[in-house]
Amino acid sequence: MTRTPPYDLAAARADFPILARPIRGKPLVYLDNGASAQRPSAVIEAERRYAEESHANVHRGVHTLSQRATDAFEGARERVRRFLNARSTREIIFTRGTTESINLVAQSYARPRLQAGDEILVTHLEHHANIVPWQMVCDATGARLVVVPINERGEVDPEDVRTRISSRTRLLGVAHVSNALGTVLPVAEIIAIAHHAGVPVLVDGAQAVPHMAIDVQAMDADFYVFSGHKLYGPDGIGILYGRETLLAEMPPWQGGGDMILHVSFERTTYNELPYKFEAGTPHISGAVGLGAALDYVERIGLENIGHWEATLLDYATQRLSGIEGLRIIGTAAHKAGLVSFVVDDVHPHDLGTILDEQGIAIRTGHHCAMPAIEFFKVPATARASFGLYTTLEEIDCLAEAVIAARELFR
């Protein structure tokens, strides 16, 4: 396999100012992209330019700045529509992030429909954000959470989805990529199975969007959610894509300005899609920054990024498995962007501190996916997650630092 990036990696790294910043006196090796990716100058500049040249509230004023802000905000919505290949901007709702998007669907789509004895289906590898909102609506309605198992490699067999669907299943929530294990799930196949039984599907795309091109029509998702900050964009902004026919039937989740057409004390008429779900002043500059992030990743090319990250994953898997006493957690045939692992005699939390001392940032713990981590009978793992700017040399740094940590605890 060729180990040459399909784009100018040095130039891409130069786009991210923070990568030049030393940490604890060492060059930063940032391998925590699964938690939050860094931002290129293009995103930082877009937000700054918006604040300096165009800011006002959206959808409200007749003055010039309000129109500019509205154009920037709605331009970003159209940018997201193209990114996901949604049919219409009416299907693109701005939220605070993946978590809020899932809560919106749980409260507005699921809760009014659920009756005691109904079922919500999730998989064993979900992030807490794709477990807890469903548990909350189950608690409120008497519905039940049903879990699709994973195998010892951390994979979900679509057949297991088929057998867990019952006549009471009302919705399936499934990750596109596991944040704790790196598994890429066959979501199109899973969605086809669910749809065959008449079950709509929410796909948690938080860990998928930085690594691959997404086409919500091709995969036939009913809801697809992601966050800006894992995609080299700002924090505090995220997306809910929803099939228009479903969104149209859903009641608003929060009430306030912008989501109404007419208000009197007797009766309020709600605004049309997508505004019905965007109460209050939105995170306008965040949306602008997200649009710039999408421009940025598409300029490099998500296929190119995915290709390079596959090389990184291959190399990291090979380097790390060569370390005595190291076990990789999550060995799915199809993985994206990250390696989770444990090392004999070195607790992941100690490893995190020791690596930080070398300027290497990784995530340690249960990665907000306790059931997935507990499945592997470990209390926690160390996780190195890659970005478009990650180099093979950084993987070498990681491997050498892990070996040194093992020496310290010998």
Next chain:
Amino acid sequence: MDLKDLYRDVILDHNKRPRNLGTLAPPAIGAKGHNPLCGDQLTVYVSLDHGQITDVKFEGSGCAISMASASLMTEAVKGLDTEAFARLHASIHDVLTRHDAEVPAALGKLAALGGVREYPSRVKCASLAWRTLEAAIAGAVSVTTE
């Protein structure tokens, strides 16, 4: 900063060979402690006789800092009365959290925990066993005062 200041030999030794690992049967009191950030979980057992700690043991799993701190604690508190434990706990808390705190010579081996204060994300690891023993004693007190 040097990692060896955090992972001093005493810490590494107590992590590798924890002292007083195990359980105590009732009437000894047990309390569970959990540090959700890193998944440290331990149970501390304490036997009290007229307000004096006659025996203490712990079991669980966690990072080197939490394990070593628990092990060092069990060695240090045996024989103390609950008031002396409270004073020692306060003194350890200072050492773990205050940059300007002197590390009293009386702390002996416990002084090895002094490196933790340079690593704010690890303070909870080091304090877990102490807070858990505090809870066990409080439980014992509430039980005995019923």
